[in-house]
Amino acid sequence: MKDFELTDEEMQMYLHKIEIDITESCNLACVSCVRGCNIFKSDVMISLDKIRKFVDESIELNYQWERIGIMGGEPTVHPQLPEIINILYEYHVFNPSCQFWTRSNCIIPYEFPDWIEYQKNPDHSHHHAFYVSPQDVGFPMNKRACHVLYDCGLMYSHHGYLPCCNSNVHIRAFNLIDGVQSLKNVNYESMMKLCHIYCRHCGMYMMDNFESGYLLSYPVDYISETWQNALIKYNSINCRKTRV
Ligand code: SF4
Numbered sequence: 001m002k003d004f005e006l007t008d009e010e011m012q013m014y015l016h017k018i019e020i021d022i023t024e025s026c027n028l029a030c031v032s033c034v035r036g037c038n039i040f041k042s043d044v045m046i047s048l049d050k051i052r053k054f055v056d057e058s059i060e061l062n063y064q065w066e067r068i069g070i071m072g073g074e075p076t077v078h079p080q081l082p083e084i085i086n087i088l089y090e091y092h093v094f095n096p097s098c099q100f101w102t103r104s105n106c107i108i109p110y111e112f113p114d115w116i117e118y119q120k121n122p123d124h125s126h127h128h129a130f131y132v133s134p135q136d137v138g139f140p141m142n143k144r145a146c147h148v149l150y151d152c153g154l155m156y157s158h159h160g161y162l163p164c165c166n167s168n169v170h171i172r173a174f175n176l177i178d179g180v181q182s183l184k185n186v187n188y189e190s191m192m193k194l195c196h197i198y199c200r201h202c203g204m205y206m207m208d209n210f211e212s213g214y215l216l217s218y219p220v221d222y223i224s225e226t227w228q229n230a231l232i233k234y235n236s237i238n239c240r241k242t243r244v
């Protein structure tokens, strides 16, 4: 895979947008959920310590985030959402120009404070296939990572800092290494190293942008062989964990 080849301006934008996945759990199971909530099910909730670390480091390093998303899974299922918002508020006070936003399926009504843009997203009928590995369908890995990287920016989760907002499901499905643990070590090179690992099996690699690309030629519920094998393994490990 080629490097992402961003201009300096694009790189700055990429490194200053982030989505925080506060949970891997969701109260829906939409077909081809890019966060894995339909088939790679998980109840993991981010800890308050992790959120505290994110805010403290961002302030200490005077990191000027332009955009911070509070995401999941479904963010409103996190039982400590009010506490998370209180901690993030400290960054809002530190850098009022940073745009906070969240997106929810609205099943659980929640009153977000007005400094957080609340995107209500109850309609999930627009999904396309996701679990299609380029190697399974002969798609060459000879271009740069997909547009999601640049459009959505980084991700922070219980795995640390990750190169894009769909990274969590790759770690879960393929048992991959965690992300970068400190904001001090987040840079283009460290994120690209991870991208080279995560993008290998990602259907989004075959998209040109959100509306077009080779991935759209597959039915929405298509799961290619590599993902099917990962799912069998994931379910067997999680069955064993449940029985212990
Ligand atoms: S509501 Fe969103 S996070 Fe939940 S399953 Fe549907 S697409 Fe995934």
Ligand code: SF4
Pocket: 145, 146, 147, 148, 149, 163, 164, 165, 166, 167, 195, 198, 199, 202, 203, 204, 205, 206
């Ligand atoms: S191809 Fe997948 S893993 Fe790679 S940047 Fe795009 S969404 Fe992320």
